[in-house]
Amino acid sequence: MTTKNTILFSLISSFFLIFLISIWKILATLQGLSINSFNIEIIFIFGLLISLAQLGIGDRIKSIYKSIIFSAIFVFCDVYLIQKLPIWYNVGVFLILYFFTNKISKYTFIALKEEHSTQVILFDFLTLFGILFFSFVILFPFYMMLVTSFKTQIALLVNPLDFSINFGQDLKDLFKSYFVIFKSYKFGKYIVISTIVSVGTVIITLLFAIPAAYAVARLNFFGKTFLSTSILIIYMFPAIVLVIPLYTIFSQLGLRNSIEGLLIVYTATTLPVAIYMLQGYFKSIPKELEEAAILDKLSWFGIITKIIIPLSIPAISSVALYVFMIAWNEFLFSLMFLDNPNSFTLSRAIQYLSGDAETPRQYLMAGSVVVTLPVLFIFVYFEKYLVSGLTAGSVKG
Amino acid sequence: MNDTLANTEKKTAYILTLPAVLLVFSIILFPIFANIWISFKEVELKDIRIPEPRAKKIIKSISEEPTKIKILYKLRNSSLIQEIRNVSFQDNFPKNFEIENLDPRCSYKKYNLKCEFGNWPAKYKENFQVIFVTNDGSKIDKKKLKSIKPKLDGKSDNILLNTNFTLKNFKKVLFENEFIDLLLTTFYYTFFGTVGSIVFGILTAQMVNQKFYGRTFMRSVLLFPYVAPVVALAYTWELLLDPNSGTLNSLLLNYQIIETPINLLGQKYIEISILGFDFKLRLALTTVIMFEIWRYFPLAFLFILARLQAIPKELYEAADVDGASPFQKFFNITLPQITAVISILFMIRFIWNFNKFEDVFLLTGGASGTRTLPINVYQQGFAISDIGMGSAVSIVIVVLLLMFMFFYFKLLGKRVDDN
Known part of the structure; x- marks a missing residue:
């Protein structure tokens, strides 16, 4: 049992080491270093040796010293056996090795003898591997988006793998793509339009949704169940099916290429979600408060503005943030309804920019950064509110 | 007295809901009926201008x-x-x-x-x-x-309002234009996209459900692809996968993993031989599905994570006492607890993926074997400018969706009865 586990452990940890070093090498390559091989075999042997040595030494040396010693040996061999690279690369390798040896230092011969230790090892390493893998896969495109926007076309043609940013240069040169898209491609205007459309959608949606949600949550009326089920069904309905009729109707009414047209469509598509989320929250507000208000002869308008809204500020703000994000990210309707560059939203403007094959890619990426940043900022800043809402099934996509 | 109170309550309710209901019905329900009307007409883009x-x-x-x-x-x-x-x-x-x-x-x-x-x-x-x-x-x-x-x-006459109807559009949709191929592509895209995002969702949820340093940060990061604008993401991917100077191809060439660049978004088939069997993989379609999974697994992740955190700890403690292995715990405790969420997720994602337009449109525009039904709506309606045809394709989408929902609920109902 122990032999089998030992072999398994050292194999898995070597693969894990290979994975770590490979990611580091990819990132280093993208900084312009010329690394042409992963040297998988050498690192595999090192991984095996380190994990076996780790098992052999066990608790006889303090784990900090153990980690430092292993890492130093590895870096030393890496420099002399494989290739000489700048010092920051080696520091990175050292830190990775330190992290790696720290992670495996809890495995000893005693631990390997325990029941199910094979599966425990597999599970642990899979989790570790998963965390790193998913972080890399998700963040990599965002990272590339950001660094590409700081490069120039010529630099990327000379070496398509060199994404290092020269911070020594003038700020004007560094942010050149951003200056260009704001100056020549009118991105300032598109930001304003996108903001107007998104904020407008939020306001109109809330104006319509709060009374409706209150009625669904509190009042008894004929057709209530029908209404609340149709809200959910409409929520599932595909936007692509609405596009052609809306296009024809909007063309004939002259609503295409107008902010009003977009506002109407965005409000209608976000209303079902907003009502659904809000009525759930309104139901949780104690009824007694309203009963007191009815005795005070407050009208429904008074009840909503004086009792319901002040009590449900958190829910209303999370709905508002969602609706904002949906409207900001929306692409299909803005593609269909806008074809005059004077009324583009940000998403549509970027798509329009990409339609021209001559557009340098760093401009495209600068535009993408501009459209992505506000949403990510809102999301990270208000994450607590938003995550609970997301599970309520609010963002459609 | 009570009667009048109930009456005023009803009245108030209608006043409160009316604006929202009117707007939603006019922008969402009315177009669906308008679609049926248009789909039986011979209308082109130029006709709709008065x-x-x-x-x-x-x-x-x-x-x-x-x-x-x-x-x-x-x-x-x-x-x-x-x-x-x-x-x-x-x-x-x-x-x-x-x-x-x-x-x-x-x-x-x-x-x-x-x-x-x-x-x-x-x-x-x-x-x-x-x-x-x-x-x-x-x-x-x-x-x-x-x-x-x-x-x-x-x-002048409005061509949309006269009563000349024709079945030509549906004939064309169903019997020409490689309808079977279109349907298969849409099905592959939807099915593998859905299954992939759920599988990745389970893996990541299981991962984040364990304690480790930086867990909340990880949770936000995992949701990034879902909340970021699709336009930005699609163009970034296009740039990464570009055959001429894209980062992925350059990296693979640099590490001598491939000898010639692969056009991941522009090549319809790639020949692969595994264990001596040669078969053709729909390359562009696979890439598009990968993007789909990448972008939408966060939704599955969130739903499953919420469910995982609601599983009582006692179940796992009891399993530990019985000496269950981690895999046994996963298959016998975790998985049964999340099947309900997974079946809901499957339905939601299946319906939404079936109608997904933006992702494929931005990545390939429907070229190299990635033409799905929603893309076809756009191409018929706006690229070929045949509004009637586009409408007919959207009606086909609605009918297929309704069929799917019908069978899904029937199956689900049966399963519930069996339990």
Whole structure:
């Protein structure tokens, strides 16, 4: 049992080491270093040796010293056996090795003898591997988006793998793509339009949704169940099916290429979600408060503005943030309804920019950064509110 | 007393819900019925513009006669296919203008030129010319003259409102245009996209459900692809996967993993041999599905994570006492607890992926074997400009969706009964 586990452990940890070093090498390559091989075999042997040595030494040396010693040996061999690279690369390798040896230092011969230790090892390493893998896969495109926007076309043609940013240069040169898209491609205007459309959608949606949600949550009326089920069904309905009729109707009414047209469509598509989320929250507000208000002869308008809204500020703000994000990210309707560059939203403007094959890619990426940043900022800043809402099934996509 | 109270309650409820209901019904339900109507018609993009009578005003001075001016109106029917009836024309002039040659169709009263042009057939064009003289001998201000715009009016049929119906669109959709291929592509895209995002969702949720340093940060990061705008993400991926100077191909070439760049988004098939079996993989479609999974697994992740955190800890503690292995715990405790969420997720994602348009459109535009039904709606309706065909394809989508929902709920209902 122990032999089998030992072999398994050292194999898995070597693969894990290979994975770590490979990611580091990819990132280093993208900084312009010329690394042409992963040297998988050498690192595999090192991984095996380190994990076996780790098992052999066990608790006889303090784990900090153990980690430092292993890492130093590895870096030393890496420099002399494989290739000489700048010092920051080696520091990175050292830190990775330190992290790696720290992670495996809890495995000893005693631990390997325990029941199910094979599966425990597999599970642990899979989790570790998963965390790193998913972080890399998700963040990599965002990272590339950001660094590409700081490069120039010529630099990327000379070496398509060199994404290092020269911070020594003038700020004007560094942010050149951003200056260009704001100056020549009118991105300032598109930001304003996108903001107007998104904020407008939020306001109109809330104006319509709060009374409706209150009625669904509190009042008894004929057709209530029908209404609340149709809200959910409409929520599932595909936007692509609405596009052609809306296009024809909007063309004939002259609503295409107008902010009003977009506002109407965005409000209608976000209303079902907003009502659904809000009525759930309104139901949780104690009824007694309203009963007191009815005795005070407050009208429904008074009840909503004086009792319901002040009590449900958190829910209303999370709905508002969602609706904002949906409207900001929306692409299909803005593609269909806008074809005059004077009324583009940000998403549509970027798509329009990409339609021209001559557009340098760093401009495209600068535009993408501009459209992505506000949403990510809102999301990270208000994450607590938003995550609970997301599970309520609010963002459609 | 109680009755009137119930009545006022009802009234209030209708007042409160009416604005929202009206808006949603007019923008979402009405178009669905309009779609059925349009799908039985032969309508093209150019037909939906209502024909308009138009006039372009051109002012020409007559040489050596500063008090005289020639005004040329280029009249035309904006439509290439439809006639406009009873066209009327109006234009105003400054108060010292006298007309020299009055067209028999027109009248000039109080410095206002009025004409009745009768019916204009499709593509109608006419150069209509009038000459004016100032009666007090003053010079003519051409700019001011130009700033006054003529008014035209006329009646025409709206092609959408007549009652000529045809089955041609549906015939074309179902029997031409490689309908089976389209359906299969859509099905592959939807099915593998859905299953992939759920599998990744389970893996990541299981991962984040364990304790480790930076867990909340990880949770936000995992949701990034879902909350970021699709336009930005699609172009970033396109850039990464570009065959000429894309980062992925450059990396693979640099590490000598491939010898020639692979066009991941532009190549329909790639030949792969595994264990001596050669088979063709739909390369572009696979890449698009990968993007789909990458972008939408966060939703599955969130739902499953929420469910995982609600599983009582006692279950796992009891399993530990019984000496269960991690895999046994996963398959016997975790998985049964999340099947309900997974079945809901499967339905939601299946429906939404089935209708997904933006992702494929932005990545490939439907080229190299990635044409799905929603893309076809766009291509028929706007690229080929056949609105009727586009509508017919969207009706097919709705019918397929309704069928899917019907069978899904039937199956689900059966399973619930069995339990």
